Amino acid sequence: MANRAYNFNAGPAALPxxxxxxxxxxxxxxxxxxxSLMEMSHRGAIYEKVHYEADNxxxxxxxxxxxxxxxFIQGGASTQFAMVPMNxxxxxxxxxxVATGSWATKAIQEAKLFGDVSIAASSEADKYNRIPSISELNYASDVAYLHLTSNETIEGTQWSEFPDTGNVTLVGDMSSDILCRPIDVSKFGLIYAGAQKNLGPSGVTIVIIREDLIVEPSTPVPTMMRYTTHAKADSLYNTPPTFAIYMMNEVLKWVKANGGAAGMETRNRxxxxxxxxxxxxxxxxxxxxxxxxxxxxxxATFRLGSEDLEKQFAKESEAQGFSGLKGHRSVGGLRASIYNAVPVESIRALVSFMRDFQSRNG
Structure with a gap:
């Protein structure tokens, strides 16, 4: 379609x-x-077929x-920041x-509301411009869990490999890079991810949880904040975000048709x-x-020589049909979010614009 923008938004993000x-x-x-699917009961056979197909x-x-x-849970990763420690x-x-940036910091702050927190490693001294190496991790063998954020959207950093934590439960916030490459799920006790980067529209959050971790919390927790509630009912305890799950199912079909996780990795690299x-x-x-x-x-996060030049870049790029290149308000700079559904042609167009901008302002 000729009038489609070059969509580099960080989320909600490009869909196929x-x-x-x-x-x-x-x-x-x-x-x-x-x-419409949006009008029908989530207890009906037609919707349930979509629901279980997405699961499979x-x-x-x-x-x-x-x-x-x-x-399939609502509330985004921000709700999981609370649900994980509550459960x-x-x-x-x-x-x-592991303190790696803005989203890890939010998860840490939320967990402190429910109990004691320790920091296994941090890159704060480097302004969160790197992921700590696995050898830097320092945590006790009896911690309830070790939490990491697999990809920091704001700083533009990503774990290249995950630690083997043995008997310690590893929890991963994979909201912004799930299905961008193959992963070994067995390393994790729990993975959570908002859908609005690589899986579909906003509105549904997936939680992948090892069954031995699905137990009643030791302190009072509201019904909807318990993993047991959703697990026992196959995520149909209450009305789920049916249209968001339908859309996720269609995105998953697209991923499968384009080579699965391995195909996405080739495309993304x-x-x-x-x-x-x-x-x-x-x-x-x-x-x-x-x-x-x-x-x-x-x-991909990057800077120019001055904030004024970055503002000019953002303004000119938007006028040329590029959406979402302004960096997050908390850190400034520029950012191109290139999730699974962003086509390579959009990257080529962006590089062409960047080359021209440099020729006029370098």
Whole structure:
């Protein structure tokens, strides 16, 4: 479509055009039912087919082994910042965190409301421009869990590999890079991710949780904040975000048709290389924020020589049809979010614009 923007928004983010067109065709009437999916009961057979198909596709594409439940929950990752400690943190135990940036910090602050917190490693001294190495991690063997944020959207950093924590439960916030590459789910006790980066629209959050962790909390927790509630009811205890789950199911079909997690990794590494290589060869006009070994495949953050020049870049790029390149308000700079659904053609167009901008302002 000629009028489609170059969408580099950090979230809600780009969706595959094919998925949007499919949803458009099915929006008013779904499967000859005489009504939209948004109008029908979540207890009916038509919606339940979509619900369980999404569950099965997630298991297949992410490689979720037996012994794990998939939950569809509302409230985004920000609600999981509270649900994880409410359900996993017991009196007298400590939750340990790797402090890697803005989202890890939010998770830490929320966990402190429910119990003791320790910091296993931090890159704050480096302005969060890197991911601590696995050898830097320092946590007690009896912590309730170790929490990491696999990809920091604001700083543009990403874990390249995950630690093997043995008997310590590893919890991962994968909101912004889930399904961007294959992962070993068995390393984790719990993974959570808001859908609005790589899985679909905002409104649904997935939780992948090992079954032995699905136990009643040791302190009073509201019904809707217990993993047991959602696990026992297959995420149908109350009305789920049905249309968001339908959209996620369609995105998962698109991922499968395009090579699954491995196909997404090939696609994402090509896009990231195009952009980072140009930045690195711009003779210092563009400067990457994240250290090279910690660079994200999903969020490329970079700076120019002055804030005024960055404002000019953001303004001119928007006029040329590029959306979302202004950095997060908390850190400034510039950011291109290049999630799964962003086509390589958008990266080529961005590099072309950046080259022209440099020629006029370098």
């Amino acid at each position: 055009l094919e998925v949007l067109q499919q949803a458009q065709e099915q929006f008013v009437e779904f499967e000859n039912s005489g009504m 596709l997630l298991r297949e594409l992410i490689g979720i082994p037996s012994g794990y439940k998939v939950l 996993l943190l017991r009196p007298g135990t400590t939750a340990s965190f 090509e896009k990231a290389s195009l952009l980072y290589d140009f930045i690195d060869n711009s003779n210092g006009f563009y400067r990457g924020f994240a250290q090279p070994g910690s660079r994200s495949l999903m969020n």
